[in-house]
Amino acid sequence: MKFTMLYSDGLLFVLIAAIFWMIKTIRTNPQTAKKWRYVFQTRVGCGSFIIIAFYLLIAILDSIHYRQALVQAPASPVSTEIHYSSEVKSVLDFILTDVKANVETTYSAPFALYSFAKENQTDSQGRVYRDYARLKYAGSHIVDPTNQTNDILVRSAIALGQGLIISLLVVGLINFLLKRKLNQTTSYLPLVTIYCTLSLLIVLNTWAIQLGGVYHIFGTDKVGTDVFYQAVKAIRTGVLIGTLATILTLPLAIGLGISAGYFKGLVDDVVQYVYTTLNSIPGILLIAASILLIDVYIETHQADFNLTIERADFKFLSLCLILGLTSWTGLCRLLRAETLKISQLDYVQAAHAFGVPHRKVIGRHILPNVTHIILIALVLDFSAFVLAESVLSYIGVGVDASMNSWGNMINAARSELSRDPTVWWSVTAAFSLMFVLVLAANLFADEVRDAFDPRIVKAGIFGIKRKQAQEI
Amino acid sequence: MFTYILRRILYSLPILLGVNVLTFALFFLVNSPDQMAQVQLGGKHISAEAVTQWKVERGYDKPLFINNDPDSDGLLTDTVFFEKSLKLFVFDFGKSDEGRVIAQDISQRMWPSLAVQIPTFIIGIIVNISFALIVVMFRASLFEVGAMIFCIVVFSISAVFYIIGGQFMFGKLWHLVPVSGYLHGIEAVKFLILPVIIGVLSGIGGGTRLYRAIFTEEINRDYVRTARAKGVSELSVLFKHLLPNAMIPILTGIVVVIPTLFMGSLLMESFFGIPGLGSYTLDAIQAQDFAVVRSMVFIGSVLYIIGLILTDISYTLVDPRVRLSS
Numbered sequence: 104m105k106f107t108m109l110y111s112d113g114l115l116f117v118l119i120a121a122i123f124w125m126i127k128t129i130r131t132n133p134q135t136a137k138k139w140r141y142v143f144q145t146r147v148g149c150g151s152f153i154i155i156a157f158y159l160l161i162a163i164l165d166s167i168h169y170r171q172a173l174v175q176a177p178a179s180p181v182s183t184e185i186h187y188s189s190e191v192k193s194v195l196d197f198i199l200t201d202v203k204a205n206v207e208t209t210y211s212a213p214f215a216l217y218s219f220a221k222e223n224q225t226d227s228q229g230r231v232y233r234d235y236a237r238l239k240y241a242g243s244h245i246v247d248p249t250n251q252t253n254d255i256l257v258r259s260a261i262a263l264g265q266g267l268i269i270s271l272l273v274v275g276l277i278n279f280l281l282k283r284k285l286n287q288t289t290s291y292l293p294l295v296t297i298y299c300t301l302s303l304l305i306v307l308n309t310w311a312i313q314l315g316g317v318y319h320i321f322g323t324d325k326v327g328t329d330v331f332y333q334a335v336k337a338i339r340t341g342v343l344i345g346t347l348a349t350i351l352t353l354p355l356a357i358g359l360g361i362s363a364g365y366f367k368g369l370v371d372d373v374v375q376y377v378y379t380t381l382n383s384i385p386g387i388l389l390i391a392a393s394i395l396l397i398d399v400y401i402e403t404h405q406a407d408f409n410l411t412i413e414r415a416d417f418k419f420l421s422l423c424l425i426l427g428l429t430s431w432t433g434l435c436r437l438l439r440a441e442t443l444k445i446s447q448l449d450y451v452q453a454a455h456a457f458g459v460p461h462r463k464v465i466g467r468h469i470l471p472n473v474t475h476i477i478l479i480a481l482v483l484d485f486s487a488f489v490l491a492e493s494v495l496s497y498i499g500v501g502v503d504a505s506m507n508s509w510g511n512m513i514n515a516a517r518s519e520l521s522r523d524p525t526v527w528w529s530v531t532a533a534f535s536l537m538f539v540l541v542l543a544a545n546l547f548a549d550e551v552r553d554a555f556d557p558r559i560v561k562a563g564i565f566g567i568k569r570k571q572a573q574e575i
Numbered sequence: 576m577f578t579y580i581l582r583r584i585l586y587s588l589p590i591l592l593g594v595n596v597l598t599f600a601l602f603f604l605v606n607s608p609d610q611m612a613q614v615q616l617g618g619k620h621i622s623a624e625a626v627t628q629w630k631v632e633r634g635y636d637k638p639l640f641i642n643n644d645p646d647s648d649g650l651l652t653d654t655v656f657f658e659k660s661l662k663l664f665v666f667d668f669g670k671s672d673e674g675r676v677i678a679q680d681i682s683q684r685m686w687p688s689l690a691v692q693i694p695t696f697i698i699g700i701i702v703n704i705s706f707a708l709i710v711v712m713f714r715a716s717l718f719e720v721g722a723m724i725f726c727i728v729v730f731s732i733s734a735v736f737y738i739i740g741g742q743f744m745f746g747k748l749w750h751l752v753p754v755s756g757y758l759h760g761i762e763a764v765k766f767l768i769l770p771v772i773i774g775v776l777s778g779i780g781g782g783t784r785l786y787r788a789i790f791t792e793e794i795n796r797d798y799v800r801t802a803r804a805k806g807v808s809e810l811s812v813l814f815k816h817l818l819p820n821a822m823i824p825i826l827t828g829i830v831v832v833i834p835t836l837f838m839g840s841l842l843m844e845s846f847f848g849i850p851g852l853g854s855y856t857l858d859a860i861q862a863q864d865f866a867v868v869r870s871m872v873f874i875g876s877v878l879y880i881i882g883l884i885l886t887d888i889s890y891t892l893v894d895p896r897v898r899l900s901s
Contacts (some may be wrong), residue, residue, distance in 0.1 A: 115630050380593035384874035387841060391860045392601050392868060486731065491731050494842060499861050513735055520743055536738050542731040549727065 105187050109416045111343055113165040118346055141554040146296040148550035153300045154543040162342040165195040191412045199332055201316040202328050205240035211312035211526050214318050216242045241318050245318055260573035262313035266306030274298045334532040336507035344423055344492045345485040351427025356434035361469055364442025378432040393425040394500040415503035434480040441473050475555035482548035484543045509533040585846050594876040598787040599660045608635035630655055668870040677870050687852030689837030696836055702775055703782030708813045711790040727753055730780030737777040738846045744771055755848035770843050786794035789824045793817055822893040831882035832887045838875055
């Protein structure tokens with residue numbers, strides 16, 4: 104076995120390291136820590152955070168890639184060199200090995216025992232007839248098809264029991280750890296919500312793993328691949344596009360926005376010119392044009408990409424970069440306006456009078472006072488990019504077709520929905536997984552904005568409840 | 576006022592030039608005409624003659640910026656940059672890579688686009704603002720919580736889902752409207768109902784949240800309290816006092832969009848088979864017809880700049896305090 108690191112994997116791990124570093128610095132700053140506590144003391148904030156963290160966990164599992172060593176054929180001359188399979192697998196693939204391996208021939212509905220289309224079959228006397236064929240893997244243990252409902256119920260009940268036991272253990276462990284720590288620091292957490300969300304996730308997962316091994320819980324697609332497997336694999340694409348593209352908007356937005364507002368004059372004019380120009384180009388056209396260029400580049404430099412997955416990864420990273428480079432203007436404008444305001448304030452003037460260098464004024468006085476704007480834009484952009492991926496893939500300028508993504512699944516659904524009977528499961532699976540992530544991100548963004556934006560009195564959906572809590 | 580507008584128009588010229596140079600760089604410097612020809616003709620094994628012929632037919636065989644050839648018509652004018660990029664300034668779009676006249680295509684395809692976009696836009700704004708005002712009217716109640724949950728859910732669903740779901744339910748299951756297609760004239764209405772409904776519905780979440788934020792900021796102002804103290808009814812406070820005062824932030828978001836309605840909607844038009852400018856652009860992207868994409872980028876930028884100027888003018892109409900200084 105050999106670990107393989109794709110560029111996007113590396114970036115994801117750098118990002119996670121950065122998040123941990125941020126948490127560490129936030130803990131030392133009482134003011135920011137207080138605001139974050141404000142986010143996490145709401146039930147919505149905590150619940151949505153756990154769901155986002157769960158998606159992130161799957162993305163991480165799917166980002167640890169390795170290539171398996173090939174078994175040497177006994178007849179071949181003995182050599183010490185080990186050859187590796189050209190198929191790059193991830194830890195998630197390992198967990199879902201059963202689900203991945205159960206490839207049928209074509210479409211089949213969720214929990215179906217028979218295939219979607221009639222096939223030629225031979226009966227015991229050698230005659231050929233056309234009928235719905237039994238699926239090769241799904242429910243192969245069932246002898247009598249009428250018993251299927253019973254089987255599903257029994258397995259669901261077992262999964263539920265297992266899930267509850269596991270979640271009890273997890274909840275107990277967390278409770279034990281939290282109680283041992285200082286009571287004061289954790290008492291603000293809405294523990295019931297945390298435990299409920301965790302248990303729900305664990306039960307759902309055990310259920311999916313239990314039944315996913317013997318049935319296709321979301322059906323299969325055109326070439327018989329399990330849709331559940333595809334939708335779960337697409338999580339990595341969605342999460343990565345959201346995080347990477349968002350992070351890539353930051354350097355330009357922060358650098359140009361703050362320097363325009365701080366230095367004014369010529370710098371301001373140039374920055375304003377650049378972002379008005381970029382803004383005036385219809386965003387989707389700019390993205391499409393850039394992706395077409397990347398396509399041409401990949402086509403002319405095929406030798407640089409050994410594996411399909413490497414090519415897909417390159418295109419994926421370019422897409423993130425392009426999304427980042429075309430979407431920084433909004434945040435840049437906000438930062439410029441805020442910096443203009445702040446640089447007029449007395450303490451900045453005082454710093455100037457004391458002869459503090461610009462670098463330090465920006466770092467000490469300006470940047471800390473605009474972090475709330477950056478943070479709010481960060482969480483809001485995330486969900487926007489996840490949604491944008493589906494639209495871009497539909498237009499044909501999204502991620503590589505060989506990559507699992509919700510956009511590609513939805514794109515395929517256009518022809519599937521016009522079939523009769525309708526193939527609805529693929530698109531449903533993609534939409535529901537995407538919806539949960541985007542909804543959680545939006546709810547979390549709302550809470551973050553509530554806590555960090557000084558102007559907003561109460562705008563979150565549960566703003567009223569919090570106000571009461573504050574009064575108590 | 577007139578001098579102000581004139582100055583703004585002059586100021587927009589460098590921006591348009593920037594757009595022009597940027598698209599030119601994207602389409603010609605990064606991606607040479609040779610590569611374009613290869614992609615257009617398909618495959619890698621294409622004779623050099625075919626590539627040259629393709630380039631000559633479309634005028635891509637000229638030098639990029641400076642023509643040093645003494646026989647040419649001009650040092651700077653007989654170049655790709657002048658022919659393909661600068662001529663856009665006088666709205667001379669030339670021909671698409673397939674040989675069709677772009678200006679003619681645009682004038683034909685703009686009407687279906689406008690027929691979808693204008694109703695969606697107007698109905699959308701009315702629905703969003705009224706809904707936001709109702710939410711503000713019942714503020715700090717369970718209704719508000721419910722409405723905001725509804726908004727955030729609607730806001731979190733991909734636009735593609737509304738289209739696919741709407742087509743499936745209204746078109747396939749209930750057979751109320753045709754799934755897709757378009758007819759010119761009055762018969763277009765039955766093809767337009769579904770796109771308009773879906774367009775309005777998918778915008779409700781984001782729109783209402785935005786307007787509600789604007790209104791909640793206004794509702795604590797003194798003039799609102801004064802109006803209430805005078806005994807003005809709550810409805811009257813909202814629509815007669817609050818709405819006009821909240822007009823400036825509302826207009827900032829709305830007016831800039833109006834000219835760009837002309838561009839059509841990429842998603843709507845391609846899903847519903849409406850022969851507008853959105854699907855025109857999308858087809859061009861998919862067929863890699865860069866001449867069309869370039870023209871649409873330029874038109875889009877011009878419309879955006881017109882929107883910015885219109886926004887400034889509209890401020891003077893709703894707020895007597897704003898004067899456009901020249």
